[in-house]
Amino acid sequence: MSAFIIELCDAIxxxxxxxxxxQDTTAVRRYVPKFDLQSSKAFQVQVVPKGDARExxxxxxDAGDFQVDIGIFKKLSDKIDxxxxxxxxxxxxxxxxxxxxxxxxxxxxxxxxxxxxxxKPIYSIQTIDQGRAFFAVLTTTWRAFVAV
Amino acid sequence: MIGRVTPEVAGGTIVVSRGNAxxxxxATFGRTEFVVEENGGQRIEWSDRDFIVASADLILVGTRATxxxxxxxxxxxxxxxFEILAPGNEQPFRMADPEGTLLRIHTKRxxx
Numbered sequence: 001m002s003a004f005i006i007e008l009c010d011a012i013x014x015x016x017x018x019x020x021x022x023q024d025t026t027a028v029r030r031y032v033p034k035f036d037l038q039s040s041k042a043f044q045v046q047v048v049p050k051g052d053a054r055e056x057x058x059x060x061x062d063a064g065d066f067q068v069d070i071g072i073f074k075k076l077s078d079k080i081d082x083x084x085x086x087x088x089x090x091x092x093x094x095x096x097x098x099x100x101x102x103x104x105x106x107x108x109x110x111x112x113x114x115x116x117x118x119x120k121p122i123y124s125i126q127t128i129d130q131g132r133a134f135f136a137v138l139t140t141t142w143r144a145f146v147a148v
Numbered sequence: 149m150i151g152r153v154t155p156e157v158a159g160g161t162i163v164v165s166r167g168n169a170x171x172x173x174x175a176t177f178g179r180t181e182f183v184v185e186e187n188g189g190q191r192i193e194w195s196d197r198d199f200i201v202a203s204a205d206l207i208l209v210g211t212r213a214t215x216x217x218x219x220x221x222x223x224x225x226x227x228x229x230f231e232i233l234a235p236g237n238e239q240p241f242r243m244a245d246p247e248g249t250l251l252r253i254h255t256k257r258x259x260x
Contacts, residue, residue, distance in 0.1 A: 032191065033189070033190045033191060034184075034190075034191045034192075034193055035190065035191065035192045035193070036192075036193050036194075037192065037193065037194035037195075037256060037257070037258065038194060038195060038256075038257040038258055038259060039259065040259055041259045046190075048189075048190075069189070069190070071190045073192070075258060075259060077258070077259065079167060079218070080216075080217065080218030083218075126185075127185075127192060130233060130234060130235065130236070131185075131192065131194060131233065131256060132217075132218065132231060132233060132256075132258075133192070135190070135192065137190060
């Protein structure tokens with residue numbers, strides 16, 4: 001029996017990778033999220049399990065809130081004068097990802113539904129300043145009924 | 149004197165570029181470190197490298213320049229590309245001697 005949160009993360013990865021997005025990216029699931037400043041100019045998206053809270057739902061199921069972090073990272077590679085334009089584009093991509101998962105129901109994982117999205121940090125000032133890279137995290141909460 | 153000799157034994161030629169302007173100069177390679185930064189449980193990894201150059205050699209568009217955040221440094225021998233970025237809240241470069249004859253430039257490796 002595999003862990004439900006892992007199945008959920010895999011389903012989210014599959015869903016993001018199947019979505020029509022404006023930017024070229026391949027989401028991956030990670031236990032330890034690591035973003036690499038030097039390997040790629042493309043968006044790096046990593047999906048990481050964060051929380052699993054369950055309470056009694058029905059006689060045969062638990063009602064659970066499952067938190068999954070989606071980390072979004074991009075090395076800013078254009079001229080320094082265009083930094084704001086590049087950051088704006090990255091923010092738009094994060095919005096796009098929010099739209100993709102918001103209220104989404106993943107039928108293959110106990111009808112898990114994305115019920116909450118927390119966008120924090122909206123972006124990391126430190127990462128832009130010291131690494132010329134954009135970094136944001138979406139903490140998504142998925143509601144599902146899991147068999148006992 | 150040491151500043152002029154060390155690039156031959158502990159460095160090489162680099163090209164510093166800013167926009168369309170660039171200059172080729174000799175540099176001594178300083179420390180290279182692999183850094184992992186924790187940011188809300190997520191990790192960001194990069195390689196740091198310092199380059200020590202003669203400040204008089206850093207001439208962009210006919211003018212003596214000081215390194216700026218976002219300038220690129222290419223190591224000619226390896227093709228590696230670095231971006232001038234300050235570590236922590238420091239300046240992206242500092243004088244390597246009291247007279248400012250030599251500059252130590254802080255960089256992070258970036259995709260070429």
